[in-house]
Structure formats: structure tokens, C-alpha cells
Amino acid sequence: MLQPPPAEPGMREEEVDTPALLLDLDAFEHNLDLMARLLEPTGAKLRAHAKTHKSPVIALRQMARGAVGQCTQKVAEAEALAWGGVPDILVSNEVVGARKLARLAALARIAKVALCVDDPAQIAAAEAAAADAGIRLSVLVEIDIGTGRCGVAPGPEAVALAERIAASRHLVFGGLQAYHGSAQHMRTPAQRRAAIAAAADGARRTVEQLRQRGLECPIVGGGGTGTFALEAGSGVYTEIQAGSYCFMDADYARNEEAPPFRQSLFVLATVMSAARPGVAVVDAGHKAVPIDSGMPLVWGRDPDVRYTRASDEHGGLVVAPEARNPPKLGEKLRLVPGHCDPTVDRYDWYVGVRGGRVECLWPVAARGGMA
Amino acid sequence: MLQPPPAEPGMREEEVDTPALLLDLDAFEHNLDLMARLLEPTGAKLRAHAKTHKSPVIALRQMARGAVGQCTQKVAEAEALAWGGVPDILVSNEVVGARKLARLAALARIAKVALCVDDPAQIAAAEAAAADAGIRLSVLVEIDIGTGRCGVAPGPEAVALAERIAASRHLVFGGLQAYHGSAQHMRTPAQRRAAIAAAADGARRTVEQLRQRGLECPIVGGGGTGTFALEAGSGVYTEIQAGSYCFMDADYARNEEAPPFRQSLFVLATVMSAARPGVAVVDAGHKAVPIDSGMPLVWGRDPDVRYTRASDEHGGLVVAPEARNPPKLGEKLRLVPGHCDPTVDRYDWYVGVRGGRVECLWPVAARGGMA
Structure with a gap:
């Protein structure tokens, strides 16, 4: 009922098992510092x-x-x-x-x-x-x-x-x-x-x-x-x-004059099927990345690759015909969650990454704490 | 990270802490028997x-x-x-x-x-x-x-x-x-x-x-x-x-000639706020009852009481002016999940009930098992 961690400190990001909740530590720390700086004069x-x-x-x-x-x-x-x-x-x-x-x-x-x-x-x-x-x-x-x-x-x-x-x-x-x-x-x-x-x-x-x-x-x-x-x-x-x-998350990014923070939270997913041209399937559906506030984005690949369809355990990607770098079977992709709060609550572990390496594993201690 | 069970065997259903994943054992066993019977001749x-x-x-x-x-x-x-x-x-x-x-x-x-x-x-x-x-x-x-x-x-x-x-x-x-x-x-x-x-x-x-x-x-x-x-x-x-x-769930129930099974799975929720007439709020939002396939239903109270709005931790109910039995602060209500699969995956425990009493606690052993 507690899932084992999908990584160990020192691993490269592409070795992390999926789906995994990835925290970009540089962006995360930037956000903490920025909020402190913005509130200080108020x-x-x-x-x-x-x-x-x-x-x-x-x-x-x-x-x-x-x-x-x-x-x-x-x-x-x-x-x-x-x-x-x-x-x-x-x-x-x-x-x-x-x-x-x-x-x-x-x-x-x-x-x-x-x-x-x-x-x-x-x-x-x-x-x-x-x-x-x-x-x-x-x-x-x-x-x-x-x-x-x-x-x-x-x-x-x-x-x-x-x-x-x-x-x-x-x-x-x-x-x-x-x-x-x-x-x-x-x-x-x-x-x-x-x-x-x-x-x-x-x-x-x-x-x-x-x-x-x-x-x-x-x-x-x-x-x-x-x-x-x-x-x-x-x-x-x-x-x-x-x-x-x-x-941050995809929905906050849709605000005009969006909050000035960096995206630090991702769901790492693997391309598990690419059997037909123009589409690919990742191993993260709405159980891994909830869709109450819209679909996740594919980090760094939008608009060539768009996540358009979530079933329980599958995420359907549409790949533009002109995409220079279509997702390959087995490739790992970072997804930007539509809504960070319910996404975090799906996972037992944060996988903290910096410079392409896993630096820490932090438990999502109150995961499932609804009472 | 593993949540304690919200009940103990022998408790009355209204004593179960919320939100809780309730399994009506009579309906559940009926469904198992019915499926076996329906498939047998095929x-x-x-x-x-x-x-x-x-x-x-x-x-x-x-x-x-x-x-x-x-x-x-x-x-x-x-x-x-x-x-x-x-x-x-x-x-x-x-x-x-x-x-x-x-x-x-x-x-x-x-x-x-x-x-x-x-x-x-x-x-x-x-x-x-x-x-x-x-x-x-x-x-x-x-x-x-x-x-x-x-x-x-x-x-x-x-x-x-x-x-x-x-x-x-x-x-x-x-x-x-x-x-x-x-x-x-x-x-x-x-x-x-x-x-x-x-x-x-x-x-x-x-x-x-x-x-x-x-x-x-x-x-x-x-x-x-x-x-x-x-x-x-x-x-x-x-x-x-x-x-x-x-x-079963609310979305399957929307099929014409819906599957012939009984609703056995519920999320038990508590009315946590009833500060204004015509509305009430339960302690089960979309973290407790995912909305990928639509809103949950309020069991036995529809259409007088309808769940119309889910935020992370709150469920907004609209109460019809003519409702004879409006939800009261502290009252516990059974919700029918919009989609049973992701709802189960939110919980660590099934609370099995029969005749108004808790009969068993079964672990959701593969909860969060996405890898």
C-alpha cells in the first residue's frame, strides 16, 4: 500500500522508473526565494x-x-x-x-x-x-x-x-x-x-x-x-x-499575467506504445496526473506533441506531422500537471532532481490524508 | 503515508470517519454472483x-x-x-x-x-x-x-x-x-x-x-x-x-440499458458546512471522489440534493427549496462515485458494511501502484 520509491539518489533522470513525481530542485528553490522576496516589502x-x-x-x-x-x-x-x-x-x-x-x-x-x-x-x-x-x-x-x-x-x-x-x-x-x-x-x-x-x-x-x-x-x-x-x-x-x-501547473500558466514562478513539478512518463503514426501513448493516465483542471502539457515539446486524452492508465499524445522529434517507444517525457495539488496526492515520493541527477527522495507524508 | 483505517469492525456506519470508501457487501456479492450467472451459458x-x-x-x-x-x-x-x-x-x-x-x-x-x-x-x-x-x-x-x-x-x-x-x-x-x-x-x-x-x-x-x-x-x-x-x-x-x-458508478448508470449490477461502492462524506440556505458542503472534493467521468451523486437524495461542484477538499451540494430533508451539519451522506476505478485508488481501506454495521476492513493493496 506504500509504493517503493521509483529511484535512488545519484541516478540519472532517465533511469527513474515511471510514472514518477519529479521535483526540479533549482526551480523549486527559486520559487521559495522569489515568494519571500515579493512578500517582504508588503x-x-x-x-x-x-x-x-x-x-x-x-x-x-x-x-x-x-x-x-x-x-x-x-x-x-x-x-x-x-x-x-x-x-x-x-x-x-x-x-x-x-x-x-x-x-x-x-x-x-x-x-x-x-x-x-x-x-x-x-x-x-x-x-x-x-x-x-x-x-x-x-x-x-x-x-x-x-x-x-x-x-x-x-x-x-x-x-x-x-x-x-x-x-x-x-x-x-x-x-x-x-x-x-x-x-x-x-x-x-x-x-x-x-x-x-x-x-x-x-x-x-x-x-x-x-x-x-x-x-x-x-x-x-x-x-x-x-x-x-x-x-x-x-x-x-x-x-x-x-x-x-x-x-506551478498548467492551469495557473493559463492565467493572463500568470504568477511569476517557474514550473518545478513534473510527472515523468514513459512512451509505452507508438504503434501508429501521429499518436503515441504514455504510461500516465488520469490516475497519475489528474485532469480536474485540464490536460497536462508535454514539457519542451508543445505544440509538436500534445497530451489530448487521458484514460485511467494511458495518456494519449497527438504528434504533429511536422514534428522534428516525435516521441519514441521507451522515451521518457516530462509532463506538466494540469493541477499540482491532486497530482502530488497521487504519489508516495517526490524525486528531487538537479542537473539531470536524482538528489533526494522526500515522502509525500500526508498522501491520502483526507480525514 | 499509509492512512489509518477510518473504522473498526462492529461500528455503525454513521460512526465511520470520513471521507471513507464504503463497500456494501450485500450488493457487492450480488454483483459477483450475477456476473457468474450471466457468463455461464456463454x-x-x-x-x-x-x-x-x-x-x-x-x-x-x-x-x-x-x-x-x-x-x-x-x-x-x-x-x-x-x-x-x-x-x-x-x-x-x-x-x-x-x-x-x-x-x-x-x-x-x-x-x-x-x-x-x-x-x-x-x-x-x-x-x-x-x-x-x-x-x-x-x-x-x-x-x-x-x-x-x-x-x-x-x-x-x-x-x-x-x-x-x-x-x-x-x-x-x-x-x-x-x-x-x-x-x-x-x-x-x-x-x-x-x-x-x-x-x-x-x-x-x-x-x-x-x-x-x-x-x-x-x-x-x-x-x-x-x-x-x-x-x-x-x-x-x-x-x-x-x-x-x-x-458500479454514476457514469455506467448513465448508459441506456445500463449494466444490470447494483451500486455497491460509495464514498461516505460528512456535511462540514451549511452556513447558507440552499447549499451545503461535504468534506469530499475531487481528491476524495475524482471527477474525470462527472460529478458524484448523493445516494437516496437525488434530485433534492445534488453534488454540483468539486474543489480539492470540498464538495458543493445544491439543495432544492422544496427538499423535505435538507442535509444538516455533521450528517453523513453516501456519494456514488462518478468513476469507480480512480476513486478506489484514492483510499487505503475498503470499509465493508452490511446491515448498517462495519463487517470488515480490506486494504486497497495496490493503491497508488502506477509503475
Whole structure:
């Protein structure tokens, strides 16, 4: 159930077994440095989202460059990070169910942990779990500032929840969770600016109403890879929750004025069939490279070679008649995932490469951590 | 990296932690029995496809009801089955790369193993691996009978490959792989009948040409859950490779005259947010229930409650204004996956339920087995 690593340190990239999750370490480190540099003048801090990478190794590298902590979506991800030495974790999501809350409260003994709520019943359940564990939990109120998923409306409804948290004996009011997910992939800069201006307005108004009731917001969190500069420059967001920036993917690359990061994450695949002219088949279908955000790209070969069709275990490539270098049976190709988050979650190992050689194998520690 | 089981035997279903992969054992056993009954008069045998279930526990239950063996798409799946006691395994796919071939050849000491080819270079590589391991491998020729993926054209090209296999010292010609994947989800019975009639013609013609050259086909394999009755009734197919029949999914249910099996596979999810009227959010997004073949259905609640939007970790439900029983925060709902194969591959454990109680936990032994 745990798959063996597809490579060993020192191997050449073309020796790596496939499909494999490849991390170009130079591009990855460039991305970490660039994000730190971009945020520095804004005063906003990075709390990178670990739902993307699911790895305490990567989390600690982000924190070494100034990130104040990590976000997760799931308790299982928070566990993997805390057990791996990450000291400050926000579950940027509602946590529903006594078993999950007990697991999260248990983590509070080894890390600073926080979670989000959008309903009074969640506050009562978090209070019970914290009391039972004999610890205090930090609780943020999630506000819906445009995505229409979780969260209460900005303003009085959010204030009422914050006051209820502050009045709970084992809870601390941690601030506002104000992530606008659907803005990340709006294609034009104008759309993104308008969306985040409205989001920041809602957050600012709520912060002010809280202050009038004597409640300060230690965290106002939000911002993803598509919009982080807007939240960071808003003057209201204190923490940026970007995840994909360290890897990038084909869908973020489709944004106009795409995020300024390099592609560091790839799925290495082998051409397993080239029986007919004009087409080839690789051994990575949608189980190896999920297609929820579109097909992967063939790195360095587009538009001569395009991945146009994904079945469970096969990727269908169309090869242009004029292609100078059509894929050959047995050849290994780098694919750029359509969406980095679900792609990482398919694998047990990162294969870190630099200069054509395997340098490291990092476990995807929270792989499959959905609970 | 291996997730703990979300339940224990004896628990009530509503106590199972979420998201969880639920197997309704009564429906599952009904499906196994029904397939055995449907194939019995045709003379075609079942070689069930393990890419769907990835479990030797399930494989052995299929074989106890008459299946002659299992198919896999990957060597890693073949390993999990062979190590789990399955004695007869066909990798119904090309296997490219020396490392993969060596692993497959090593399995030949504990199970009967076979693989497919569509290129002379693959035959040479299989011969080298078999010689190196000191065993003989059974090799089938894949023919493309309509899907346009792997496989050579039926007829002379296939015959040439078969003769090359038969002339190889450590290989045995195993027959023809003639699976028509894209026919499985053709929506009308007339489309499926036409597609499989053409496929069977191509297979029959190739079998006859092989016979003229003195080569018999021990296996003519193909047929999935959408069309198996057509292949089984064709008189040319000897083995049926259906996989999904034991679980079913939302996409197969959309076929006109859908396969006659019961839905046995579910993702159990919890309502984690119900902050606004008309919508609710469950803790199963597309990482928990992949959407390559469409959105999941909410079991027993459709059309009052519909799953309309999947993000990484959230499933958005739309609740009809007239719904008598809108989902409540904390409530657990069964989702019918859009596509069973990639959904199973997201989980480490099947939670087998019967009569509202957890009866067993079966590992998804080949979970993530892509190599």
C-alpha cells in the first residue's frame, strides 16, 4: 500500500522508473526565494498551504525562508506536519466530527494549532474537544468573500461567531479566514483585482466591526498563488496562504499575467506504445496526473506533441506531422500537471532532481490524508 | 503515508470517519454472483480487471465464483495480486522498461503471468527479461479494434508479432488482447452493438489468419462492464475483462440499458458546512471522489440534493427549496462515485458494511501502484 520509491539518489533522470513525481530542485528553490522576496516589502507573512505539497520537508524549507507557519485543509495533513516538526499550523477549514476534533486537540501539545468555523455548533464542539484535552485552541471565523463555499457573510454574522469563540473557556479568537478560491484562476488581471478588492473590503469591514466590539484579529488570512500580491498589498490581510507557487501547473500558466514562478513539478512518463503514426501513448493516465483542471502539457515539446486524452492508465499524445522529434517507444517525457495539488496526492515520493541527477527522495507524508 | 483505517469492525456506519470508501457487501456479492450467472451459458470465462479494485481479497472472491484469473494494467498491481495469492494474472497492457519487465518476470515463479505487446521491440525486451530470470512468459498481441489507443491493426501486422513471439525461446504466444475501451460508455445499446460487432470481426479475422499460420489463441480477451454480454456472445472472445461490474458508478448508470449490477461502492462524506440556505458542503472534493467521468451523486437524495461542484477538499451540494430533508451539519451522506476505478485508488481501506454495521476492513493493496 506504500509504493517503493521509483529511484535512488545519484541516478540519472532517465533511469527513474515511471510514472514518477519529479521535483526540479533549482526551480523549486527559486520559487521559495522569489515568494519571500515579493512578500517582504508588503509586511504580509507567508503561511504556505500544505494541501499542495503534503510534506513537512517542504514546509520546513518554506519556514526557513520566513514563512510563519503552514495551512492545511485536513486534520490528517496537520498531523503529518506536526509530527514532522512544523510548529505552527492553521487548519484553514471547518473540522466537523468529534474524532477529528480530538485528534486536532491532541496535536496542540506539540504545535500551535488553529481551525476555522462558520457555525455556532462547530464552536461548541471545538470547546468540548479542547476542554476534554485540557488545552486551548485558536479558532478563526471563516467569512465567504466571494467563493460561495464555506463561511458566513462578512459583518455582523461573523462578529457574533467571534464573540461566541471569545466567550468560550478553552478557545481563543484567532482572527478571520478570508480566502477567495475562485478568484485564483480568473483569467484576466482586471477580474482578479475586482474580486480581491471586494474580498478585502468585506474583510476590512469585519475587522473594524470586531474592533468596535473589542476583538482584535491576530490573523486575517487568505490569498492564493493567483492573487497573493493583491491580498498582500491590501493592508488588511496579514497572512498569505499560497500553496501552488512552489510547484506551478498548467492551469495557473493559463492565467493572463500568470504568477511569476517557474514550473518545478513534473510527472515523468514513459512512451509505452507508438504503434501508429501521429499518436503515441504514455504510461500516465488520469490516475497519475489528474485532469480536474485540464490536460497536462508535454514539457519542451508543445505544440509538436500534445497530451489530448487521458484514460485511467494511458495518456494519449497527438504528434504533429511536422514534428522534428516525435516521441519514441521507451522515451521518457516530462509532463506538466494540469493541477499540482491532486497530482502530488497521487504519489508516495517526490524525486528531487538537479542537473539531470536524482538528489533526494522526500515522502509525500500526508498522501491520502483526507480525514 | 499509509492512512489509518477510518473504522473498526462492529461500528455503525454513521460512526465511520470520513471521507471513507464504503463497500456494501450485500450488493457487492450480488454483483459477483450475477456476473457468474450471466457468463455461464456463454462459455466465456471471467478474468476480472483488478485495476478497478486493486485488492487480492476481492480477486480471490471473484475466483471463488469461477473467474479464471485477473487482469491488471500495471506491474505493481500484478505484484500486489501475486503476493496476495492470486495464481493467474494477465497484464492487459504493454510493459515498457527493463526494471518493470524484471519485476514481472520475477513474479512468474509464484504465479502464471502474461503481458501484451504491440511492437517488435517489446518482444525483444520481454525475451531478454524472461531469459534473464530463467522463466517463460506468456505474451499476447494487443490489437486495436476501435479505441485507437494501444495495439496494432487486426490482421497481418498482429500475425507478424505473434510469429515473432512464438519464435522467441523464452516466450509463449498467449493470444489476442482485444479490448474496446471507448465502447463501454457509448450511451445507446445500438452504438455498443455496432462497436463490438466490428471489434469481434477484427478479432475473428485475426484468429483465423493465425490459425492458417499454425498458431492457436489460448486467450482472446476483452469486454468491459458496458459491453461484456456482447463479447461473451460473439463466439470469438474466450475471456471477459470486466472490472467495474462489482462496484458500479454514476457514469455506467448513465448508459441506456445500463449494466444490470447494483451500486455497491460509495464514498461516505460528512456535511462540514451549511452556513447558507440552499447549499451545503461535504468534506469530499475531487481528491476524495475524482471527477474525470462527472460529478458524484448523493445516494437516496437525488434530485433534492445534488453534488454540483468539486474543489480539492470540498464538495458543493445544491439543495432544492422544496427538499423535505435538507442535509444538516455533521450528517453523513453516501456519494456514488462518478468513476469507480480512480476513486478506489484514492483510499487505503475498503470499509465493508452490511446491515448498517462495519463487517470488515480490506486494504486497497495496490493503491497508488502506477509503475
